[in-house]
Amino acid sequence: MTRTLVVAGHGMIGHRFADRLRALDTARDWRIVILAEEPHPAYDRLALSTYLGGRSRDDLTLAGRDFLADPRVELRLATPVARADRTVRVVVTQGGDRIRYDALVLATGSRPFVPPVPGRDLTHCFVYRTFEDLDAIRRVARPGGQGLVVGGGLLGLEAAYALSRLGVRPHVVETAPHLMPAQLDPGAAEVLHRRADELGLRLHCGTGVAHVHAGPDGAVRAATLGDGTTLDVDLVVFAAGIRPRDELAKPLDLARGERGGFLVDALCRTADPRVWAIGECAAVLGRCHGLAAPGYAMADSVAAQLTGRDAQPFDRTDDATTLKLLGVHVATFGATVHPGDPRPVEVTFADGIARYAKVFLRPDTGTVLGGILARDTGSTSPLRSLVGRPPPADLERLLLP
Amino acid sequence: MNRTLVVGGGPAGHRLADRLRHHGVSGPVTILGAEPYPAYHRPLLSYVLSGQADPEALRMPALPGIETHSGTAVTHIDRVRREVHTSESVHGYDVLVLATGARADVPDIRGARGPGVTVLRTVADCARVTGDTVVVLGGGPLGVETAAALAARGTATTLVCATPHPLYDRLGESASALLTDALRRAGVDVLAGRTVTAREPGRVLLDDGTRVPADTLALCTGAHPEVRLARAAGLGVRTGIVVDDRLRTSDPRIHAIGDCAEHEGRAVAGIEAAWAQADSLARILTGQDAPAHHTTPAVFRLRTRIAEVACVGAPAAFADPALRRLTYADHEGGRYARLALRGERLVAAVLFGLPEAIASVGELHRRGQALPSDRLHLLLGGPPRPASTDLDPPEDAVICLCNNVQRQTLAKAWRAGARTVTALAAATRATTGCGGCGSDVAELSAGWARETRHDGERTP
Ligand SMILES: Cc1cc2nc3c(=O)[nH]c(=O)nc-3n(C[C@H](O)[C@H](O)[C@H](O)COP(=O)(O)OP(=O)(O)OC[C@H]3O[C@@H](n4cnc5c(N)ncnc54)[C@H](O)[C@@H]3O)c2cc1C
Numbered sequence: 001m002t003r004t005l006v007v008a009g010h011g012m013i014g015h016r017f018a019d020r021l022r023a024l025d026t027a028r029d030w031r032i033v034i035l036a037e038e039p040h041p042a043y044d045r046l047a048l049s050t051y052l053g054g055r056s057r058d059d060l061t062l063a064g065r066d067f068l069a070d071p072r073v074e075l076r077l078a079t080p081v082a083r084a085d086r087t088v089r090v091v092v093t094q095g096g097d098r099i100r101y102d103a104l105v106l107a108t109g110s111r112p113f114v115p116p117v118p119g120r121d122l123t124h125c126f127v128y129r130t131f132e133d134l135d136a137i138r139r140v141a142r143p144g145g146q147g148l149v150v151g152g153g154l155l156g157l158e159a160a161y162a163l164s165r166l167g168v169r170p171h172v173v174e175t176a177p178h179l180m181p182a183q184l185d186p187g188a189a190e191v192l193h194r195r196a197d198e199l200g201l202r203l204h205c206g207t208g209v210a211h212v213h214a215g216p217d218g219a220v221r222a223a224t225l226g227d228g229t230t231l232d233v234d235l236v237v238f239a240a241g242i243r244p245r246d247e248l249a250k251p252l253d254l255a256r257g258e259r260g261g262f263l264v265d266a267l268c269r270t271a272d273p274r275v276w277a278i279g280e281c282a283a284v285l286g287r288c289h290g291l292a293a294p295g296y297a298m299a300d301s302v303a304a305q306l307t308g309r310d311a312q313p314f315d316r317t318d319d320a321t322t323l324k325l326l327g328v329h330v331a332t333f334g335a336t337v338h339p340g341d342p343r344p345v346e347v348t349f350a351d352g353i354a355r356y357a358k359v360f361l362r363p364d365t366g367t368v369l370g371g372i373l374a375r376d377t378g379s380t381s382p383l384r385s386l387v388g389r390p391p392p393a394d395l396e397r398l399l400l401p
Numbered sequence: 402m403n404r405t406l407v408v409g410g411g412p413a414g415h416r417l418a419d420r421l422r423h424h425g426v427s428g429p430v431t432i433l434g435a436e437p438y439p440a441y442h443r444p445l446l447s448y449v450l451s452g453q454a455d456p457e458a459l460r461m462p463a464l465p466g467i468e469t470h471s472g473t474a475v476t477h478i479d480r481v482r483r484e485v486h487t488s489e490s491v492h493g494y495d496v497l498v499l500a501t502g503a504r505a506d507v508p509d510i511r512g513a514r515g516p517g518v519t520v521l522r523t524v525a526d527c528a529r530v531t532g533d534t535v536v537v538l539g540g541g542p543l544g545v546e547t548a549a550a551l552a553a554r555g556t557a558t559t560l561v562c563a564t565p566h567p568l569y570d571r572l573g574e575s576a577s578a579l580l581t582d583a584l585r586r587a588g589v590d591v592l593a594g595r596t597v598t599a600r601e602p603g604r605v606l607l608d609d610g611t612r613v614p615a616d617t618l619a620l621c622t623g624a625h626p627e628v629r630l631a632r633a634a635g636l637g638v639r640t641g642i643v644v645d646d647r648l649r650t651s652d653p654r655i656h657a658i659g660d661c662a663e664h665e666g667r668a669v670a671g672i673e674a675a676w677a678q679a680d681s682l683a684r685i686l687t688g689q690d691a692p693a694h695h696t697t698p699a700v701f702r703l704r705t706r707i708a709e710v711a712c713v714g715a716p717a718a719f720a721d722p723a724l725r726r727l728t729y730a731d732h733e734g735g736r737y738a739r740l741a742l743r744g745e746r747l748v749a750a751v752l753f754g755l756p757e758a759i760a761s762v763g764e765l766h767r768r769g770q771a772l773p774s775d776r777l778h779l780l781l782g783g784p785p786r787p788a789s790t791d792l793d794p795p796e797d798a799v800i801c802l803c804n805n806v807q808r809q810t811l812a813k814a815w816r817a818g819a820r821t822v823t824a825l826a827a828a829t830r831a832t833t834g835c836g837g838c839g840s841d842v843a844e845l846s847a848g849w850a851r852e853t854r855h856d857g858e859r860t861p
């Protein structure tokens with residue numbers, strides 16, 4: 001243990017990285033100091049909503065006993081990094097502790113974005129990212145009441161589902177014409193809309209929240225939407241996107257991406273050869289990624305670099321995602337189509353209203369570029385192997401078994 | 402001796418006479434037709450318009466032994482005396498068949514009944530389309546075919562239709578937009594979402610105030626069964642002349658076939674229905690072992706060189722949530738298809754720019770056969786494609802997307818002794834993300850276990 005690695009942030013990706021490094025560092029070169037802002041070790045944020053369904057913090061923790069007991073790992077909870085000095089390779093915690101590093105990996109994640117609407121700071125306005133956020137929502141949720149979720153993407157749907165499990169009737173407001181606009185086309189979104197209806201979610205697409213109103217007690221009482229609708233709600237959850245947590249860019253004098261995030265190359269390197277950024281806080285070649293899978297790929301790559309192995313440059317021309325939303329499996333696979341590319345051939349299959357799939361084909365060769373899927377059941381892993389080949393004879397059965 | 406008299410010398414009447422002869426009808430057969438020439442292939446009239454064919458070329462074969470009177474319009478039926486009257490003659494019958502077809506509609510437009518305006522139903526109508534500029538009104542099949550035919554002969558042609566695109570209701574948004582593109586490429590000026598409000602000398606006036614130069618205004622605004630004779634004779638008439646499964650009207654000695662007839666509550670305008678009814682009636686009248694007449698599912702096909710378009714079934718099927726639906730959209734290549742299926746059987750289809758598929762899908766539909774499971778192959782043709790199960794999953798296929806675990810990584814862990822999902826998860830992290838790949842990992846593991854049991858040597 002001759003060298004010191006400091007990891008800023010013990011979220012899903014910071015943890016994955018540290019764990020991976022432990023496994024790869026067979027020579028036991030590295031001492032790993034993890035400085036974590038949250039008061040508990042990393043937990044499974046993907047499964048955060050199950051916390052409201054009764055799973056405990058321990059159930060959701062990612063740090064197993066062997067990790068916590070590893071003498072190479074020093075995990076300091078509730079100890080956020082406040083500053084750093086790259087010239088002398090020192091990070092300074094909020095409490096003033098100074099730690100020298102040979103390598104520094106930033107894994108500080110994101111913060112929820114709250115749109116600047118009047119009333120957004122009222123009591124009973126929440127975000128949805130941590131145990132503490134969920135504890136606060138649970139304290140206020142009143143069965144039979146109504147809540148407003150701002151945002152119809154992944155987080156918004158998670159939050160709305162959670163509210164309905166708490167007995168609160170959720171309204172969801174989404175500025176795009178349909179749910180999950182970043183991932184889905186209108187056909188796939190329709191499957192989600194149907195499911196949302198069944199679950200009692202009230203969707204308001206194509207409009208935004210304009211104003212949150214307070215009652216006499218100063219807490220949320222109603223909200224007005226851009227289309228003039230006023231909803232009687234007693235809580236609001238903002239799930240309108242995330243912003244990378246790149247506050248350390250300034251004290252560290254590191255460049256940011258155009259839309260924020262620590263600017264790094266395809267190997268997650270900042271301009272300083274001893275400093276990396278991974279996970280949601282990293283703007284890889286200028287672009288941030290808000291899902292776990294790309295973060296894992298970044299973590300694996302940097303762990304390989306620090307142990308002298310060949311590292312995969314991060315390649316996200318392939319934007320595969322699989323998500324389970326309101327019990328609907330939603331997946332995209334293969335390459336995204338960029339503006340200016342020849343318009344791909346589109347093949348869609350719809351079965352009733354519960355299942356939908358679309359595949360993009362190259363107009364010249366007819367080979368599969370990628371696709372979108374929304375359905376109740378079935379595995380998505382065979383789909384990736386379709387990419388780059390002509391569609392097989394059983395394409396329809398693969399997509400909608 | 403049974404005298405058979407046919408009123409109407411269109412395709413239905415002609416085909417009936419031909420089939421009666423074929424089946425050895427016992428008495429004389431006479432056709433009385435109002436048009437000045439014997440039967441011709443009406444659906445091919447657009448070839449006359451475009452100049453690709455002259456009217457003679459459309460003639461149906463002569464019928465030796467059949468007495469045919471052209472230019473002879475029947476004015477009256479005397480059911481009691483069993484005779485029909487023309488302005489010059491009287492003809493007795495034992496069996497009377499009405500094959501009076503359909504009459505084109507003339508919409509309520511100022512000047513529509515004046516000069517420089519024509520419907521398009523007969524050879525004579527085609528000759529009325531004159532001049533260098535023509536406005537075609539109507540976004541149905543006839544309007545599209547007519548406009549394309551006129552553009553092909555070099556006439557400056559404008560197609561005006563009320564819908565967002567021609568054939569919009571039949572083809573749906575995407576395919577009808579492709580049709581507009583094809584018409585424009587062929588030189589037709591398409592003015593959609595509009596209608597003609599008046600005919601003025603040398604031009605027409607549109608509802609948005611536009612004036613379009615026009616030597617001729619061609620009305621392609623639909624047709625209705627020609628029922629005047631039947632109604633005057635007191636026969637049962639709704640939209641068409643009502644017939645039963647033996648193609649009988651309310652008078653058992655009088656039958657009706659073709660565009661003028663209404664069978665099973667529908668008056669189907671179309672050549673296939675006309676032929677099918679003529680065939681059925683010929684069997685019935687000659688005492689052949691004739692099953693009741695059934696309407697066969699029709700395939701609608703556009704007759705124009707500018708695009709290959711066909712559809713079957715009702716467009717409403719595409720909005721029916723109980724059906725399985727497939728669409729294929731190649732916008733750059735101008736190819737489009739949409740299918741609606743119940744089980745494996747076709748309920749409705751729209752096909753654009755896919756000529757082979759038009760043939761094969763149409764055939765399957767007519768016969769009510771199940772579609773093959775590879776619908777893309779059905780649409781696109783080419784050599785049969787292998788199924789995914791015939792291909793080895795690539796070694797680098799990513800099984801666990803969350804953790805980026807490839808198939809080969811799992812295989813390696815399996816060889817190294819990880820024989821359960823839990824063990825594979827511990828060794829590779831597969832399944833520890835969203836968990837969605839759990840069943841795949843279990844399946845792979847089970848597959849490898851099977852292979853090893855079968856031949857002890859082989860490992861994944
Ligand atoms: C409810 C919910 C459901 C989700 N579902 C899915 C899903 O189904 N699939 C999917 O792919 N993704 C999902 N995500 C997104 C996924 O959770 C994130 O992409 C992932 O957690 C990102 O990991 P990270 O380590 O980059 O960031 P985080 O997990 O946010 O971790 C960053 C950590 O760094 C800490 N930190 C910040 N600044 C400092 C500092 N200066 N010093 C020390 N520590 C600091 C933060 O407190 C935090 O603990 C979901 C997210 C949420 C909230």
Ligand SMILES: Cc1cc2nc3c(=O)[nH]c(=O)nc-3n(C[C@H](O)[C@H](O)[C@H](O)COP(=O)(O)OP(=O)(O)OC[C@H]3O[C@@H](n4cnc5c(N)ncnc54)[C@H](O)[C@@H]3O)c2cc1C
Pocket residue numbers: 408409410411412413414433434435436443444445446447473474475476500501502503521522523543627630658659660661670671672673675702703704
């Ligand atoms: C331009 C055009 C293109 C078409 N294209 C297609 C196509 O692609 N596919 C398709 O399926 N269908 C098409 N049709 C429709 C098709 O032509 C008709 O379905 C078919 O002609 C019907 O045959 P029919 O014999 O029943 O009637 P018609 O062809 O209308 O013949 C009826 C005949 O009866 C005569 N008649 C009427 N009243 C009397 C009377 N009192 N005395 C004597 N004679 C009388 C009429 O003058 C006419 O000659 C098209 C029609 C037109 C006009």
